[in-house]
Amino acid sequence: MRKPNHFYYPIGKNRMQPVRELKMNHEQEMWMIGIMVAVTAVKFILMVYCRRFKNEIVRAYAQDHLFDVVTNSVGLQLQFLQFDFTGGLINWSYNIQSSYSKRIGPYLIALYTISTWARTVIENVWSLIGRTAPPEFLAKLTYLIWNHHEEIQHIDTVRAYTLGSHYFAEVDIVLPEDMPLNQAHNIGETLQEKLEQLPEVERAFVHIDFEFTHRPEHKTKV
Template sequence: MSSMFFPTFQLVPIKGVLLSSKLVASILSNSLSIISSLLDSVVDLASGFTLWITALQMRKSRPYTYPQGRRRLEPIAVIILSVIMASVSVQIVVQAIQTLYNMAVYDQGPPIMSNLTIGLVASTIAVKIILFCVCVKFGRGGSIDALKNDQLNDCLSNSVALVFSTLSARIEHVPYLKYFDPTGAILIGTYIIYSWWKMGAEQTRNLSGYSASPEFLQKITFVCVNHHPSIERLDTVRAFHLGSNFMVEVDIVLPKDMDLHQAHDIGETLQKKLESMENVERAFVHLDYEFTHDPLSEHKVA
């Protein structure tokens, strides 16, 4: 079972239990900060289920329908989730602004924070910290990053909700503190909007074929130059994103009089070596015997 699939599957029932706990806390307190955190958890549970379904679909091999696999389902799912999470957070911010207005104009009271409510929210924070550490242990990947982002968002949003709602409810002799509860909801919503916008923008950029970093290109160049003594020079080195991983294209220059089977073996072994590198999904090695032409003239430029 892959490292991406395992935590995605395992966290869904845990999130359901935490959601129930937060629902009870929201009903008991009527705190907008906690309610906003509850809505975040609802979408969070849906996101976990979505990533789980995505992981299942990626594991199914369909070589004729999807010759290169379906690994790009992962960043697509993350983009969809980022839109949903940001949309829900916008609604939270709007509701919080409305509550601030009602408090100022109609003297709406603060929430009610009992010891039970505080205990429920605090226990949720503790569990989320543990889940974040579990996600960190499972390594990297689009889905894993999304899950880590979820846990971190929940830890921060629950902490802000707990502190701001408790200050708003428990310190009654300071009138302006009642505004802390909707203010906390605004902070939570704004942070979630930014966090998911950043992740969605990164995945969109990668799906668009964004170039690899200069350091990664240097690593590819080093591997190619040192692959075989018959390689006279490199004509072209390209690497760009295909979702979370890279597509690599290299043009190597071999002696003009080299036999076809020798040239083929050099190119094929280099291709396999490149594809064995971390984060390389597919590599193409083109063979040439001269380098005076324009590299862009060999391929269609989109």
């Protein structure tokens, strides 16, 4: 307000005065605290409820509710420090204006926010960029493929990579060259259905070949 700028604020900055001097009386403070406590309690109940589900989207809601519970609780504690309740449950002998809580509280909330959502971003980035599945899961797929049908002569390729919260699987198997088309199709289709029954697999693709000495048909795009 002490530095006017008529280009950005043609009528001056006096309208910032009510914002800068916003204060509440004791009754308004109690209403504010009651609302914050109620919202935090509801968020906590929703967090517990959403954690009961295995769906990734619902569990993301649980994480969001947990974040709100933590930040609201910290903000509520800082607000308690600011008040002097003579007849209430808390009676602080000093004012928050002269304590370090008001200074470090927002920074603590900001650091918690940054760290929490940074971890979330990293987790989601790994799930979107097509990162390979762990070796144990690839070994599980290989075992299922090899024991799927006695006519499978060779497993050429087994891939599984992230695409969202689940995996896409790509499989190349070798069947006898003289096998009838309908039989080869049935083997490939049933194998696809078996792989897609795994809870980790979103979609499976099965490619059938009669030999495995050729170069890969699909090259990686640069």
